[in-house]
Amino acid sequence: MTEEPYRWVEAIANRREYIEDQLARGSPIVLLNYADGLLLLTVSRETRKIFEIYDRIAFAALGHPADIERMRLAAIDLAHIEGFNRAVADVALRRLVNFGLSPALKTAFEQVFNAPFIVKMVLAELGDDADRDVIVKLDYDGSYGRSEIEMREPFDVVAGTRPAEKAMLQYLIEHNGNSKRSLDDALRLAARTWAVGMQIAERGKQEDEREAKLPEDFDPVRHLRDHLKTRHVEAAVLDRTQTASAKFRLLDEKEIRAALKDL
Amino acid sequence: MMDPIPAGGDFLTVLKAHGYELAPRLAAVAGSVQPTHATTVLAIKYKDGVLVAGDRRATAGNFVMYERAEKLLNIDSRSILAIAGVPAVAFEMARVLEHSFKYYQRSQLQEMSTAGKVRSLSKLLKENLPLTLQGVGTVVPIFSTYDEAGKVFFYDALGAQFESADFAASGSGSLAVRSVLHYLNSWGPKPLAKLSEEEVTVIALRALDTAASSDTATSGYNAKTNVFPNVRAITKDGIHEIAEADLAKLYRSEV
Numbered sequence: 001m002t003e004e005p006y007r008w009v010e011a012i013a014n015r016r017e018y019i020e021d022q023l024a025r026g027s028p029i030v031l032l033n034y035a036d037g038l039l040l041l042t043v044s045r046e047t048r049k050i051f052e053i054y055d056r057i058a059f060a061a062l063g064h065p066a067d068i069e070r071m072r073l074a075a076i077d078l079a080h081i082e083g084f085n086r087a088v089a090d091v092a093l094r095r096l097v098n099f100g101l102s103p104a105l106k107t108a109f110e111q112v113f114n115a116p117f118i119v120k121m122v123l124a125e126l127g128d129d130a131d132r133d134v135i136v137k138l139d140y141d142g143s144y145g146r147s148e149i150e151m152r153e154p155f156d157v158v159a160g161t162r163p164a165e166k167a168m169l170q171y172l173i174e175h176n177g178n179s180k181r182s183l184d185d186a187l188r189l190a191a192r193t194w195a196v197g198m199q200i201a202e203r204g205k206q207e208d209e210r211e212a213k214l215p216e217d218f219d220p221v222r223h224l225r226d227h228l229k230t231r232h233v234e235a236a237v238l239d240r241t242q243t244a245s246a247k248f249r250l251l252d253e254k255e256i257r258a259a260l261k262d263l
Numbered sequence: 264m265m266d267p268i269p270a271g272g273d274f275l276t277v278l279k280a281h282g283y284e285l286a287p288r289l290a291a292v293a294g295s296v297q298p299t300h301a302t303t304v305l306a307i308k309y310k311d312g313v314l315v316a317g318d319r320r321a322t323a324g325n326f327v328m329y330e331r332a333e334k335l336l337n338i339d340s341r342s343i344l345a346i347a348g349v350p351a352v353a354f355e356m357a358r359v360l361e362h363s364f365k366y367y368q369r370s371q372l373q374e375m376s377t378a379g380k381v382r383s384l385s386k387l388l389k390e391n392l393p394l395t396l397q398g399v400g401t402v403v404p405i406f407s408t409y410d411e412a413g414k415v416f417f418y419d420a421l422g423a424q425f426e427s428a429d430f431a432a433s434g435s436g437s438l439a440v441r442s443v444l445h446y447l448n449s450w451g452p453k454p455l456a457k458l459s460e461e462e463v464t465v466i467a468l469r470a471l472d473t474a475a476s477s478d479t480a481t482s483g484y485n486a487k488t489n490v491f492p493n494v495r496a497i498t499k500d501g502i503h504e505i506a507e508a509d510l511a512k513l514y515r516s517e518v
Contacts, residue, residue, distance in 0.1 A: 048372070051369075051372075052369050053369070073271070073370055076366065076370050077277050080274060080277070080362055080365065080366045080369075081277065081278065081281055083362065084274075084358065084362045244340065246365070
């Protein structure tokens with residue numbers, strides 16, 4: 001079938017639709033800057049979604065757990081080989097994505113007789129100072145651009161649908177306030193932003209993206225609390241104040257619960 | 264049939280898949296190479312954990328290669344590899360180990376057990392067999408870590424691992440060091456395991472000085488160049504270095 005170009009294009013389009021259907025209701029991820037570094041937050045049922053890749057690089061994804069796992073291990077392998085062969089300072093997120101992960105994803109996506117990766121990721125690299133932090137969003141087809149709005153901000157979001165991402169970004173921009181916020185403040189803002197994204201992602205894929213409006217009386221805190229009856233908040237930081245060369249730290253339940261007590 | 268599921272978590276396997284080789288098999292015995300050797304290192308269990316020390320001299324035959332060699336290599340936040348033997352190979356092993364532990368922890372989402380870490384080093388020594396047999400890359404390390412209590416493991420050049428009860432020493436000056444430590448542990452004022460950090464530091468400095476007095480490949484404290492041995496402690500809080508200022512004071516009053 002792929003001898004005929006138009007059928008290949010059709011196959012790719014079908015594939016896209018299939019993957020986006022699978023991803024649509026996934027739990028969103030918020031990446032938010034705070035005084036000492038970057039915070040990653042999501043709400044998950046069982047499997048972990050936020051991981052350490054290297055000393056200064058973190059990874060969070062939504063999608064099929066097995067595909068998340070494959071991408072995570074590929075990133076860890078590449079980063080550690082580079083760190084071993086050269087130096088810790090040579091492990092750079094942009095190179096990892098541009099030359100490693102992205103081409104692999106694109107190849108898998110375009111080989112229409114093999115299964116594609118059902119995964120959507122955000123990766124962050126902590127710089128020596130906030131201006132040098134790097135954020136990369138990586139999609140199932142290997143594309144890794146951030147939108148123009150996203151590029152202006154030191155934060156970002158990933159959700160199953162575009163309208164959900166849009167609503168989250170808008171919420172973040174409106175409530176951004178102080179970029180020197182404490183970790184607790186960042187946790188609260190990120191958790192509310194997650195609820196905004198989930199509210200819209202829950203509706204799944206929609207015909208008309210403009211329809212994706214939050215209900216007038218929408219209360220992100222109440223929505224979050226509903227979800228937390230069966231799920232838990234998962235969060236990790238890349239913390240510039242850590243003295244060890246590894247800056248990643250998974251936040252423990254107690255720490256998260258204490259911060260989210262009064263949302 | 265399904266492909267075998269990879270066991271995962273082993274960094275050396277990943278490296279090898281990318282063409283890495285720790286110890287290349289040489290075609291002929293490299294008789295013309297006089298490899299550099301790092302000399303005396305020791306580890307002593309004391310009250311709060313393990314004290315690890317090493318002199319700073321590296322030699323090639325009777326030539327002093329370097330007077331500021333670092334023979335204590337931090338592998339993770341609570342493990343130190345003290346090396347005697349050929350630094351070229353030892354540093355490489357330390358590098359593989361450091362990345363192996365990090366890689367395991369990140370890919371498998373749990374820390375490697377102490378037994379697993381000890382075994383990793385043993386496997387590296389075995390990998391190094393070709394260089395060991397040809398006499399150009401022998402490494403005889405001491406691995407010290409803290410896992411509920413201080414622990415010290417020493418190895419032979421082929422990779423056999425042994426756990427020390429009280430102390431370990433390796434390198435050309437180790438015979439003198441072991442004699443001193445054995446004597447003190449058995450008939451000294453108190454056993455080594457009861458000593459405070461300062462007391463055990465004094466013992467370590469004296470032991471290195473004793474080794475330097477009979478072994479030309481070991482340097483004691485060199486007043487002219489002001490180079491001190493490396494001394495580090497591993498306790499339940501992690502690794503800390505005994506500062507040169509403190510060592511200088513102890514040298515003046517105790518050694």
